[in-house]
Amino acid sequence: MAAETVSHEAINALTAQIKQQSEPFQRIVGQVNQVLVGQEQLVHRMLIGLLTGGHLLIEGVPGLAKTTAVANLAKAIDTGFQRLQFTPDLLPADLIGTLVYRPQDQTFVVQKGPIFSNLILADEINRAPAKVQSALLEAMQEGQVTIGSETFPLDEPFLVMATQNPVEQEGTYPLPEAQTDRFMLKVVVEYPTRDEELEILRRMSKTHTKFDVKAVTTPAEIMAARRLVDQVYVAENVENYIVDLVMATRTPQAYGLDLADLIQFGGSPRATINLALAAKANAFLSGRGYATPQDVKAIGLDVLRHRVIVTYEAEAEERTSEAIVQEILDRVQAP
Template structure:
């Protein structure tokens, strides 16, 4: 049975209501809320970067409340241990045996707050859970419940007490969203809404984990034409071999995006089309999402840093230079 535009519009309606619910508490930050939904529908994880105080944590907490799902907030600190996330084996003297005590990672929605304030061994403890959707404790392996989503916030790496995330872990994130300061009007609205000794989170549950899993099935049915597929592959290939696309970026890119980027860019474009109420992907869907999918996967050279180039500048050059179907 063909998935039509009418089907897409009807199926995506609860998620438009979800945006409205989160917006009752979170002022502005529409791109962030939209990317959170995209990650949820595409079945990937989201890395949110921004200075403290920009409602990153609040936005994720509001999303969990609007979905009516299990939610765990993990505050990453320099003294955190891997077992604090995944759990450990505990000895029971009365039984004279070890039993598994599961950690907070066993939840549907995980907020890894300030993830880059914990050392690499703790960050790496998330790798198996994020990629394999399972956790190994001792000799036992436990599957994680679906939907499972890690939304990690991090402070800019220039700030005190931060550790850069390993490239292998960065690649596990579907998207990296950079959150900026609100506009003047938004700041005024924040002042009027939140300047209370006890600010309320006015979010009602509008969907459920079961509906999210059903929506993912709809996302899988979104049509991607051959021309769009080739466009996505060209964008990713241009991060590895820019000269082949007439882009003078060879000396600026140390490592390009992996095949995981191709998969994730396609999934995110389909999820974006679904949220727009369409049953097919357009080049605009790809372009809308490409920066957030690619920015953390393009590793720049020392020459690029010396020239004050950023991964965002390079990705934008690729988007401008690769032919659009």
């Protein structure tokens, strides 16, 4: 919505509509939280991915319920789900499908692969070689898959949630910058607190644990919610703030930040688009028809942390891209 064409009445009407349409997403949280303990941020980011069609890269050490979170989110939505275990011997055809020869009528027919679903869990994505990662790239970016000479559109909603383990590097293929830029958010999953760990112990330390996660929404409701997210009002000063944050990753000296020697590459225009979209989705989940600078700040680290490439000098000083992005978020003036 353009800033000059939106009245307070229109924003209030949109807010009332959003409060009603965001209710299924609260039900999703309730269902997923039957299983998960203390992963509120991960669940929230998955909902932002659903609302925007933005893909997620989820990073964390083993045993933090990354796979469980995605699998149970899929159960809470009446839609297709495929879990793909990425391994070094995986082939692109194992992902997207292939042409199969039928000798009885001497023709080739398309056999579609598991990518033809709605929610895709790409488990340990960095264990697959580059040719498999690039096959996933077309599906993520274009919403389509090419098999032979035919191109097939993927059903909406289509969302890839990829996990990677940061501690084991043997037998892994690091994701190139062009691939990580395709992920809207990179979510880092931390260890639970002591109280959360105690709750996990009490809930999970049984030989047979089963939770009845029910489907509480449909793809049609998700697509309707996406149309409302598109209408969320972003004021001109908030738009300028988003652009300033991304520009500060490219030319930090223009914003009084002494970071130029630490940043090799800043955020791309895709970062600007994703930051605006994620801020609008955050406002939607908060039941508002307008985005605020706080929405931008709340989601900024997850949008930018994988898009800022640090220099060797930064590595020598043990300055991570995450710390640099956090400094930019702290120091660039919000409206």
